[in-house]
């Protein structure tokens with residue numbers, strides 16, 4: 001058994017981090033009649049529900065955390081899966097819940113699950129970091145359990161405090177002893193710069209911060225759990241992998257068989273699962289967590305969101321995105337050089353972005369050489385007044401050349417044959433036609449058929465070259481912090497969470513929050529307006545398109561204010 005817990009000094013961070021109460025002075029802890037625990041009907045029917053802790057901000061000290069605030073606060077468990085199963089020896093309830101904690105002034109915490117939600121009498125240990133020389137000089141060793149991060153950085157004077165997420169970082173208590181941990185790491189979905197850095201830092205974080213020696217990689221994505229041998233990982237074997245693109249573990253699409261995966265986790269004695277992947281992978285991680293919880297296992301499931309498309313919501317940006325935008329500059333530069341060297345030269349560059357045009361938008365803004373950026377979120381048309389052909393003709397007459405950037409999922413409504421296409425990849429993602437080739441041909445046909453002007457079009461498709469490179473310096477740092485956050489969270493007994501940067505702070509986000517929708521460019525937002533004013537391209541929008549986009553945007557923002565589609569709390573009257 002480890003040594004007694006040292007006392008850590010806590011500081012409050014007034015910036016982007018808040019605690020659950022409006023008041024910063026904490027009255028002396030006493031059972032507060034103002035604190036209430038709300039349970040959903042399914043859960044309250046459970047014969048085991050009485051064994052569940054009243055879950056406030058601190059899963060370890062739940063009731064005292066809420067009581068000590070001295071303010072009205074309530075916790076709502078909202079069941080996301082009906083049905084109860086139990087394992088008598090551990091005293092487990094197998095129902096997964098979203099944990100919504102409400103506080104004063106419209107404060108909402110969308111909390112992440114913790115082992116203590118479904119396993120009773122679980123021992124906790126002092127965090128070994130307290131004896132780590134690297135941390136001994138840190139004034140605040142551990143994250144205050146009441147620290148949470150607001151989803152929205154902008155606040156109105158009388159508005160609700162809104163949705164918050166739990167702040168990531170090391171906790172005073174951990175729920176694993178170092179020699180008990182058997183961790184595994186898996187990478188799934190498409191490649192993305194930074195995958196190897198995340199793998200490296202999970203391994204090194206576990207070894208160096210927590211003294212964990214048993215870490216393995218799963219070979220080739222989800223299916224590797226049940227069809228391949230594991231790959232042993234240690235700081236020496238991962239030492240320089242961050243300098244390479246791709247993933248040393250391999251990846252795949254499809255092959256997610258929840259039962260087989262969890263059987264394999266159980267058979268191998270794995271108790272920490274680190275899952276690196278995009279929206280599909282995180283959905284897979286959510287069901288793995290559900291099954292683990294249903295079986296009552298003390299196995300932490302932590303997601304690290306990966307997407308070069310930046311299509312995961314809530315988080316500020318995904319790792320690898322920054323690198324992708326930077327690398328895209330090389331292709332745009334080449335397109336520009338080619339285009340300006342020849343009469344009526346057009347450089348057309350296709351960038352990734354299945355449903356979200358973030359890479360195209362940011363690469364365009366960064367470059368300043370782009371005359372027109374086309375993304376899936378912004379409908380456009382080719383022919384007639386205000387159309388793309390008219391704009392190309394005008395720009396060529398003005399400048400003698402132009403550069404067009406198109407995101408891969410753009411203009412799908414214009415491809416007549418792909419609308420009926422049902423071709424899908426192994427994960428069920430619809431396979432897209434090559435918009436770059438299609439658009440090149442359309443432009444060439446238009447200018448040759450009508451004998452308008454001779455154009456010289458060069459099409460560049462750098463998509464796989466962009467995502468196969470190692471991450472840049474900024475993404476490397478970001479990957480390191482994401483990996484360390486995941487390790488701290490799992491060691492602290494949190495599970496069913498994804499790590500992510502929210503308003504510049506590292507947080508733990510419940511799976512449902514990042515899988516419920518995709519992050520998309522909002523074309524009625526200022527960022528898209530900035531792009532339009534930078535390129536001086538037409539918006540290609542009809543008034544009807546603008547109305548529809550605004551409707552969607554206001555629906556999104558009202559969902560967010562009400563706790564998302566899984567939210568159970570709509571703060572209407574704000575009184576502090």
Ligand SMILES: Nc1ncnc2c1ncn2[C@@H]1O[C@H](COP(=O)(O)OP(=O)(O)O)[C@@H](O)[C@H]1O
Pocket residue numbers: 188189190221222223252253254255256277278279280281282283284285287306426427429
């Ligand atoms: N809804 C889902 N439920 C369970 N697993 C899923 C789901 N969607 C995708 N997956 C699994 O996640 C993995 C990666 O998904 P994919 O969509 O290819 O990439 P990404 O995670 O990058 O979006 C695949 O192994 C796939 O089977």
Ligand SMILES: O=P(O)(O)OC[C@H]1O[C@](O)(COP(=O)(O)O)[C@@H](O)[C@@H]1O
Pocket residue numbers: 189190191278279280306307308309352353354408425429467
């Ligand atoms: O050819 P692949 O490997 O299926 O990947 C293509 C897809 O991968 C992406 O880069 C990223 O997609 P995921 O995040 O789903 O992995 C998409 O932009 C692109 O459509």
Ligand SMILES: [Mg+2]
Pocket residue numbers: 189278279280
């Ligand atoms: Mg995806």
